[in-house]
Amino acid sequence: MPETAPIKAERLRSFVAQALGTRGVPAADAEAVAGLMVEADIYGYGTHGVFRLRQYLARLAGGGCNPAPRIAVVQETAATALIDGDNGLGHLAMAAARDLAIDKARAAGIGWVGVRSGNHAGPLALYVRPQAEAGLLGMAAAVGSANHLPPWGGTDLLLGTNPIAFAAPTAGPDPFVFDMATTVAAMGKIKTLAQQGLPMPEGWMIGRDGQPLTDPERRGDGFLLPIGGPKGYGLSVAVGLLAGVLNGAAFGSDVVDFTTDTTSRTNTGQFVMALDPAAFGLGDGFAEAAAHVFAEFRASSPLPGHDPVRLPGDGKTAKADARRRDGLSLNPALRRDLNALAADCGIAPPFPGEG
Amino acid sequence: MPETAPIKAERLRSFVAQALGTRGVPAADAEAVAGLMVEADIYGYGTHGVFRLRQYLARLAGGGCNPAPRIAVVQETAATALIDGDNGLGHLAMAAARDLAIDKARAAGIGWVGVRSGNHAGPLALYVRPQAEAGLLGMAAAVGSANHLPPWGGTDLLLGTNPIAFAAPTAGPDPFVFDMATTVAAMGKIKTLAQQGLPMPEGWMIGRDGQPLTDPERRGDGFLLPIGGPKGYGLSVAVGLLAGVLNGAAFGSDVVDFTTDTTSRTNTGQFVMALDPAAFGLGDGFAEAAAHVFAEFRASSPLPGHDPVRLPGDGKTAKADARRRDGLSLNPALRRDLNALAADCGIAPPFPGEG
Numbered sequence: 220m221p222e223t224a225p226i227k228a229e230r231l232r233s234f235v236a237q238a239l240g241t242r243g244v245p246a247a248d249a250e251a252v253a254g255l256m257v258e259a260d261i262y263g264y265g266t267h268g269v270f271r272l273r274q275y276l277a278r279l280a281g282g283g284c285n286p287a288p289r290i291a292v293v294q295e296t297a298a299t300a301l302i303d304g305d306n307g308l309g310h311l312a313m314a315a316a317r318d319l320a321i322d323k324a325r326a327a328g329i330g331w332v333g334v335r336s337g338n339h340a341g342p343l344a345l346y347v348r349p350q351a352e353a354g355l356l357g358m359a360a361a362v363g364s365a366n367h368l369p370p371w372g373g374t375d376l377l378l379g380t381n382p383i384a385f386a387a388p389t390a391g392p393d394p395f396v397f398d399m400a401t402t403v404a405a406m407g408k409i410k411t412l413a414q415q416g417l418p419m420p421e422g423w424m425i426g427r428d429g430q431p432l433t434d435p436e437r438r439g440d441g442f443l444l445p446i447g448g449p450k451g452y453g454l455s456v457a458v459g460l461l462a463g464v465l466n467g468a469a470f471g472s473d474v475v476d477f478t479t480d481t482t483s484r485t486n487t488g489q490f491v492m493a494l495d496p497a498a499f500g501l502g503d504g505f506a507e508a509a510a511h512v513f514a515e516f517r518a519s520s521p522l523p524g525h526d527p528v529r530l531p532g533d534g535k536t537a538k539a540d541a542r543r544r545d546g547l548s549l550n551p552a553l554r555r556d557l558n559a560l561a562a563d564c565g566i567a568p569p570f571p572g573e574g
Numbered sequence: 575m576p577e578t579a580p581i582k583a584e585r586l587r588s589f590v591a592q593a594l595g596t597r598g599v600p601a602a603d604a605e606a607v608a609g610l611m612v613e614a615d616i617y618g619y620g621t622h623g624v625f626r627l628r629q630y631l632a633r634l635a636g637g638g639c640n641p642a643p644r645i646a647v648v649q650e651t652a653a654t655a656l657i658d659g660d661n662g663l664g665h666l667a668m669a670a671a672r673d674l675a676i677d678k679a680r681a682a683g684i685g686w687v688g689v690r691s692g693n694h695a696g697p698l699a700l701y702v703r704p705q706a707e708a709g710l711l712g713m714a715a716a717v718g719s720a721n722h723l724p725p726w727g728g729t730d731l732l733l734g735t736n737p738i739a740f741a742a743p744t745a746g747p748d749p750f751v752f753d754m755a756t757t758v759a760a761m762g763k764i765k766t767l768a769q770q771g772l773p774m775p776e777g778w779m780i781g782r783d784g785q786p787l788t789d790p791e792r793r794g795d796g797f798l799l800p801i802g803g804p805k806g807y808g809l810s811v812a813v814g815l816l817a818g819v820l821n822g823a824a825f826g827s828d829v830v831d832f833t834t835d836t837t838s839r840t841n842t843g844q845f846v847m848a849l850d851p852a853a854f855g856l857g858d859g860f861a862e863a864a865a866h867v868f869a870e871f872r873a874s875s876p877l878p879g880h881d882p883v884r885l886p887g888d889g890k891t892a893k894a895d896a897r898r899r900d901g902l903s904l905n906p907a908l909r910r911d912l913n914a915l916a917a918d919c920g921i922a923p924p925f926p927g928e929g
Contacts, residue, residue: 447801519728
């Protein structure tokens with residue numbers, strides 16, 4: 220059935236770049252952002268890849284996001300920098316931050332690059348996996364692009380999912396790549412349950428009454444919960460300080476909900492870090508030592524009823540290679556949405572002959 | 575009643591230093607470690623302060639810990655360093671790492687200092703709060719000094735509580751200081767419940783059968799659980815890589831349980847980081863911006879039945895000041911234990927006239 224055939228990565232990239240171009244994004248930037256968005260889908264981060272194109276286009280059209288930013292390094296030392304994303308598509312500032320952090324790590328042992336005036340940039344894994352592929356350790360974090368929870372014990376929406384990510388090389392097919400929200404569940408998952416008419420497990424959300432909330436249709440009446448209760452809260456605040464306040468970016472009530480607001484500058488804050496094992500007396504020795512520990516982990520007998528032990532990132536390289544080779548299987552709703560966006564943009568649909 | 579009178583911090587420090595001295599620790603090191611151990615109690619980290627003296631003395635006596643280490647910087651760039659703790663008391667290497675990270679942050683914007691051949695060093699807060707007091711941001715992490723949990727879904731004890739800590743200055747009485755284990759509960763809390771004959775809440779531990787374990791007496795039959803399930807697991811592995819593997823320190827099966835082993839070198843790994851807001855265009859502006867967000871948090875109406883919203887670190891400065899002024903109220907069991915240690919060491923008891 221041709222309507223469910225996978226789409227080649229190159230075709231998807233070219234469509235996304237073309238769509239961004241119709242909203243005033245210069246060709247080089249459009250190709251860079253499209254490449255990263257498709258890369259997110261290639262690595263299985265489906266909620267943070269081309270699925271977000273509709274939001275990005277709406278914010279470009281609405282004036283909330285600058286189509287032609289001038290990304291600039293506004294502060295710099297040998298090991299640190301602050302990048303101003305000029306309110307452009309978030310991928311541009313974050314890719315620049317990642318590349319600069321890697322350069323600095325090679326020269327100074329560590330590179331820590333903050334971003335202000337950024338925007339949603341897709342999954343953080345995009346900005347830490349390349350460090351691991353280059354033999355470095357990576358870390359990144361972001362102030363979430365919408366507030367979905369109150370400070371611990373409070374009732375005002377002042378915190379986002381504030382994700383944090385880590386990566387490290389291993390002597391094996393898969394680097395360690397770990398990308399997590401500091402909340403138990405992400406809003407995307409809850410919306411999916413609502414579509415399916417399924418309840419949420421207890422522990423994902425609470426209502427304004429402090430009681431468990433399990434009806435995903437009532438998500439607007441409650442709050443996401445941080446992992447580990449007050450621990451996840453503390454972690455989320457730490458991310459807000461390092462990724463937001465330190466960079467002069469938004470944190471707290473000045474965070475703009477980019478999923479509903481198409482006209483306001485978000486001033487999203489993020490940071491990217493890279494560390495070179497060579498500065499600690501290790502070169503490839505790091506990857507070998509990590510692989511040794513991971514082999515112990517994988518050899519641990521599973522708990523009754525559990526799958527074999529895995530490490531974050533396991534299997535992603537092979538799956539990504541397969542998607543690069545065979546194309547990407549996007550779900551029907553997303554295919555329809557991309558076709559509809561193509562019509563809005565006046566360009567050829569990525570899935571001709573589908574609705 | 576004189577037997578429950580608080581003990582002056584200076585008296586407690588002097589006792590701890592004297593006790594360490596009887597195990598071969600040179601006077602300057604003994605005073606430095608005693609100062610940090612008492613500082614832990616002053617800031618309310620009771621499970622990681624002088625309560626640990628018994629273990630430290632046993633490991634010094636048993637040969638597991640080197641009483642007279644030569645702490646050395648073995649790798650260094652302008653922004654990074656690796657310190658070898660020479661298997662001495664862990665506080666010595668970590669205090670050196672913290673001070674070096676602060677110096678490097680002032681010079682290069684960031685300082686990241688790893689430690690190998692360290693030992694248990696008390697609460698991480700000791701190694702991040704000073705950054706905040708100096709107007710810098712701090713981060714630190716450690717490979718836990720005993721393995722209490724398997725990799726997610728496994729059954730072999732290969733991971734510790736792997737704590738992580740953050741600090742930041744605020745324009746207010748209390749800096750942000752957040753120090754957490756990546757497990758739901760710490761083993762110390764579970765031992766306390768066992769002493770009190772109370773059950774654990776579900777979610778703290780599971781048994782080897784994968785079922786909830788709530789009897790604290792059966793803690794040896796089960797595993798601690800990471801916060802947020804696989805998320806805490808991933809975070810714990812990230813800490814193991816950054817604090818352990820990167821520094822050539824133990825992680826996985828080579829972690830020695832320092833609570834039961836008095837003869838083996840632990841090769842504990844940790845790191846300390848400092849970041850200077852001046853490198854990001856902010857000086858005191860950081861503290862003011864953080865205080866502005868925190869004021870919003872504190873103003874959030876509490877959930878029904880909840881106390882007012884707090885930030886990690888709130889109230890610690892005033893409590894610490896009171897303990898510095900009025901002395902420390904240690905619990906009767908700890909007072910007896912310190913008196914018993916004094917007898918073992920052949921020195922005057924800190925609580926004369928008590929059992």
